[in-house]
Amino acid sequence: MSADKEAQISNERRDQILQSALRRFAKDGYHATKISDIVAEVGVAQGTFYWYFKSKEAIALEIVKEGREQLLEVIAQGYRRKAGTVQDMVHASEALLDRLFQFAESNRYLMELFFGGGGTIEPIRKAIGETRAAMENAFLQNIRRAIELGMLPATIDAEFRAALIMSLIEGVISRWLFGFALPDSGIASKTAQELAAETARFEFFGLLGV
Amino acid sequence: MSADKEAQISNERRDQILQSALRRFAKDGYHATKISDIVAEVGVAQGTFYWYFKSKEAIALEIVKEGREQLLEVIAQGYRRKAGTVQDMVHASEALLDRLFQFAESNRYLMELFFGGGGTIEPIRKAIGETRAAMENAFLQNIRRAIELGMLPATIDAEFRAALIMSLIEGVISRWLFGFALPDSGIASKTAQELAAETARFEFFGLLGV
Amino acid sequence: MSADKEAQISNERRDQILQSALRRFAKDGYHATKISDIVAEVGVAQGTFYWYFKSKEAIALEIVKEGREQLLEVIAQGYRRKAGTVQDMVHASEALLDRLFQFAESNRYLMELFFGGGGTIEPIRKAIGETRAAMENAFLQNIRRAIELGMLPATIDAEFRAALIMSLIEGVISRWLFGFALPDSGIASKTAQELAAETARFEFFGLLGV
Amino acid sequence: MSADKEAQISNERRDQILQSALRRFAKDGYHATKISDIVAEVGVAQGTFYWYFKSKEAIALEIVKEGREQLLEVIAQGYRRKAGTVQDMVHASEALLDRLFQFAESNRYLMELFFGGGGTIEPIRKAIGETRAAMENAFLQNIRRAIELGMLPATIDAEFRAALIMSLIEGVISRWLFGFALPDSGIASKTAQELAAETARFEFFGLLGV
DNA sequence: AATGAATGAGAGTTCATTCAT
DNA sequence: GATGAATGAACTCTCATTCAT
Numbered sequence: 001m002s003a004d005k006e007a008q009i010s011n012e013r014r015d016q017i018l019q020s021a022l023r024r025f026a027k028d029g030y031h032a033t034k035i036s037d038i039v040a041e042v043g044v045a046q047g048t049f050y051w052y053f054k055s056k057e058a059i060a061l062e063i064v065k066e067g068r069e070q071l072l073e074v075i076a077q078g079y080r081r082k083a084g085t086v087q088d089m090v091h092a093s094e095a096l097l098d099r100l101f102q103f104a105e106s107n108r109y110l111m112e113l114f115f116g117g118g119g120t121i122e123p124i125r126k127a128i129g130e131t132r133a134a135m136e137n138a139f140l141q142n143i144r145r146a147i148e149l150g151m152l153p154a155t156i157d158a159e160f161r162a163a164l165i166m167s168l169i170e171g172v173i174s175r176w177l178f179g180f181a182l183p184d185s186g187i188a189s190k191t192a193q194e195l196a197a198e199t200a201r202f203e204f205f206g207l208l209g210v
Numbered sequence: 211m212s213a214d215k216e217a218q219i220s221n222e223r224r225d226q227i228l229q230s231a232l233r234r235f236a237k238d239g240y241h242a243t244k245i246s247d248i249v250a251e252v253g254v255a256q257g258t259f260y261w262y263f264k265s266k267e268a269i270a271l272e273i274v275k276e277g278r279e280q281l282l283e284v285i286a287q288g289y290r291r292k293a294g295t296v297q298d299m300v301h302a303s304e305a306l307l308d309r310l311f312q313f314a315e316s317n318r319y320l321m322e323l324f325f326g327g328g329g330t331i332e333p334i335r336k337a338i339g340e341t342r343a344a345m346e347n348a349f350l351q352n353i354r355r356a357i358e359l360g361m362l363p364a365t366i367d368a369e370f371r372a373a374l375i376m377s378l379i380e381g382v383i384s385r386w387l388f389g390f391a392l393p394d395s396g397i398a399s400k401t402a403q404e405l406a407a408e409t410a411r412f413e414f415f416g417l418l419g420v
Numbered sequence: 421m422s423a424d425k426e427a428q429i430s431n432e433r434r435d436q437i438l439q440s441a442l443r444r445f446a447k448d449g450y451h452a453t454k455i456s457d458i459v460a461e462v463g464v465a466q467g468t469f470y471w472y473f474k475s476k477e478a479i480a481l482e483i484v485k486e487g488r489e490q491l492l493e494v495i496a497q498g499y500r501r502k503a504g505t506v507q508d509m510v511h512a513s514e515a516l517l518d519r520l521f522q523f524a525e526s527n528r529y530l531m532e533l534f535f536g537g538g539g540t541i542e543p544i545r546k547a548i549g550e551t552r553a554a555m556e557n558a559f560l561q562n563i564r565r566a567i568e569l570g571m572l573p574a575t576i577d578a579e580f581r582a583a584l585i586m587s588l589i590e591g592v593i594s595r596w597l598f599g600f601a602l603p604d605s606g607i608a609s610k611t612a613q614e615l616a617a618e619t620a621r622f623e624f625f626g627l628l629g630v
Numbered sequence: 631m632s633a634d635k636e637a638q639i640s641n642e643r644r645d646q647i648l649q650s651a652l653r654r655f656a657k658d659g660y661h662a663t664k665i666s667d668i669v670a671e672v673g674v675a676q677g678t679f680y681w682y683f684k685s686k687e688a689i690a691l692e693i694v695k696e697g698r699e700q701l702l703e704v705i706a707q708g709y710r711r712k713a714g715t716v717q718d719m720v721h722a723s724e725a726l727l728d729r730l731f732q733f734a735e736s737n738r739y740l741m742e743l744f745f746g747g748g749g750t751i752e753p754i755r756k757a758i759g760e761t762r763a764a765m766e767n768a769f770l771q772n773i774r775r776a777i778e779l780g781m782l783p784a785t786i787d788a789e790f791r792a793a794l795i796m797s798l799i800e801g802v803i804s805r806w807l808f809g810f811a812l813p814d815s816g817i818a819s820k821t822a823q824e825l826a827a828e829t830a831r832f833e834f835f836g837l838l839g840v
Numbered sequence: 841a842a843t844g845a846a847t848g849a850g851a852g853t854t855c856a857t858t859c860a861t
Numbered sequence: 862g863a864t865g866a867a868t869g870a871a872c873t874c875t876c877a878t879t880c881a882t
Contacts, residue, residue, distance in 0.1 A: 163381060470879080583811065591793060
């Protein structure tokens with residue numbers, strides 16, 4: 001009981017520091033975030049930080065690592081199994097995007113860290129890059145599967161299309177959640193579902209499609 | 211004569227410093243780039259840097275400012291004036307993208323600074339953000355003009371579509387020029403024109419179009 | 421019973437900490453030895469250390485104090501009482517050195533702390549210095565007694581000779597037990613008795629004597 | 631001219647820092663010596679230290695390195711070339727010790743660093759150990775040469791005798807120059823020459839010799 | 841007796857910036 | 862124009878020590 005309670009408190013501390021660090025890394029960037037800021041926000045002493053994390057770099061890596069897992073889990077659910085109509089495809093894609101945007105909405109600092117460029121040091125840049133690559137790869141597998149099932153023409157360059165889709169997602173999330181948008185664009189006030197619907201439509205039909 | 215010569219030398223010096231700074235800002239990020247690195251690369255003394263630039267922030271801002279002008283000039287040439295067929299539109303778009311990718315290819319460090327996230331300080335982030343917004347706005351005007359001319363349905367959300375197009379461009383350039391791509395994607399070996407063609411096709415017809 | 425048992429356990433704990441601290445002080449030096457290292461080695465919590473010892477300095481002082489007593493006891497047994505031949509003197513000296521080197525062999529960490537320099541803080545340096553002085557003084561008394569007994573010429577500088585003898589001992593122990601020796605010197609494989617014999621011979625006859 | 635002057639000033643600064651660091655390392659030990667102490671003593675800013683030296687460890691290593699060269703130079707001059715009488719040997723040895731003690735007298739902080747134990751970090755301990763080994767090796771060569779020339783019996787353990795001589799030297803210097811002596815020993819007031827004579831006598835004739 | 845999370849003073853180091861020459 | 866030594870504020874990280882439980 002008591003041990004459980006303590007462990008919980010302990011983890012709470014750790015989580016507080018983690019959350020504070022995530023928010024500041026996302027908003028101010030890695031370098032502008034000082035350990036002193038983080039501990040001040042949490043209300044502990046400077047040394048306490050180092051009880052829970054080995055270094056500034058280590059906490060950033062931890063954040064990225066945990067974030068990556070969550071992110072990939074969201075995407076993993078969208079893997080295509082059997083053939084269907086174009087409508088099916090668009091709906092499936094829309095559903096995936098919807099989940100993704102919902103996750104982004106409730107993890108905006110994480111998203112900012114991943115898609116905001118962030119300005120970090122090499123090891124972290126690398127970890128973020130790998131995560132984005134893993135996401136893109138998930139989309140690539142989906143496209144390949146769709147080609148196998150005859151739902152998409154075999155002539156398209158699957159890798160390139162995956163890159164384009166990933167680009168759309170990164171762009172939409174950036175503009176939706178963290179002020180990368182044009183002044184009166186109204187994107188900030190859209191719902192995850194609206195974004196998912198419009199993005200999926202563009203994904204399949206381009207500018208000319210309905 | 212002599213004065214001219216000197217002025218020229220001076221400007222050469224200034225340019226060398228500017229180029230070196232640009233390359234390092236792009237490759238290593240703003241914070242990881244030390245003044246001492248820049249001057250060592252150029253082969254001048256530390257103090258010399260401050261003869262040409264007020265501060266580290268100032269040179270970064272200068273780089274962004276000059277880059278913005280060049281970038282907007284490239285896009286400005288693509289403004290749509292009169293109606294045409296869908297084919298015309300696709301070709302016009304492809305031409306614009308081709309010009310843009312060509313520019314990107316010969317200014318990759320600048321591109322990396324603009325689209326790589328870079329990890330900088332507020333004022334520079336802001337300047338970069340404004341440039342990207344200006345680019346996106348140029349695309350927005352093009353779409354609106356196309357709607358006015360009846361070439362695109364009036365029902366589409368122009369701002370959002372502009373954002374998607376800008377996202378495509380950012381994503382393509384990032385993957386093409388600075389290692390953001392999947393391992394075997396082959397995107398790095400494409401030409402500007404190939405990228406322009408494929409991107410324009412996706413822009414108009416989406417995944418399903420030819 | 422239970423109280424005794426507990427007291428015993430307690431003392432065992434205390435001793436474990438003491439031993440661990442001694443070893444690390446000797447091997448790594450005072451500053452490089454962290455309390456966290458010591459407790460980790462013993463397998464107790466950080467706070468436990470402070471139940472048994474007031475501070476890091478206190479435990480070091482304790483170690484030095486206990487070591488000094490043992491060391492002086494070993495030497496005290498060698499005090500010269502009555503006259504004899506030169507042979508007697510050499511044998512007596514050899515016997516003393518033998519005892520000393522045997523003690524050193526089974527207390528090498530202690531020796532390292534005392535003769536290895538160790539790199540400590542003032543109070544501990546002082547305590548170690550006093551111990552070495554006490555040892556040297558014991559040798560001095562022996563020399564004086566030998567002069568009184570007419571076994572050594574009255575013209576020699578007793579203090580200086582005592583210093584030289586002490587130097588020999590310190591040097592021999594350092595090279596024998598803790599790697600201060602030349603690569604192939606073979607000193608490490610000698611026995612305490614061999615060392616005692618050779619050192620005593622040098623002590624009395626110098627380089628030229630048999 | 632001006633450049634020379636500047637270079638000189640520059641080297642003066644460097645030397646000041648070096649001297650200050652040497653003195654403090656010797657007196658207080660490596661760990662107790664703070665960069666802030668050194669620069670305060672020299673009267674420069676904290677950052678200035680790092681203009682001249684890469685780190686605290688680097689300056690200590692530099693000190694040891696420079697000291698080693700000087701020390702070995704002093705000893706190198708004592709290499710035995712041709713046979714002679716025992717008197718010659720004693721005189722030669724005395725002359726070498728005289729030079730060594732004179733050097734020690736005018737470089738007492740350096741000596742303290744080398745022979746005082748000092749309490750430093752591994753790399754510096756290692757460098758000091760190597761220097762002491764090099765010294766001892768020089769004495770070993772001298773003894774071997776003397777054996778070859780028939781001046782010393784071939785039966786003696788040359789390595790061990792070299793170790794004993796080195797021990798004498800270390801002990802004498804320690805007691806003479808930095809308070810390792812007994813209270814009223816009077817060693818501190820001896821001259822280098824007196825020490826050399828007495829030490830050489832002991833070295834050759836032991837306690838019993840004249 | 842024992843725990844281990846929390847503390848905080850203080851250390852070494854970095855680096856943009858200045859300024860006398 | 863150019864130099865480069867000098868500055869010092871600011872940062873990350875260490876670790877002996879404390880204390881509520």
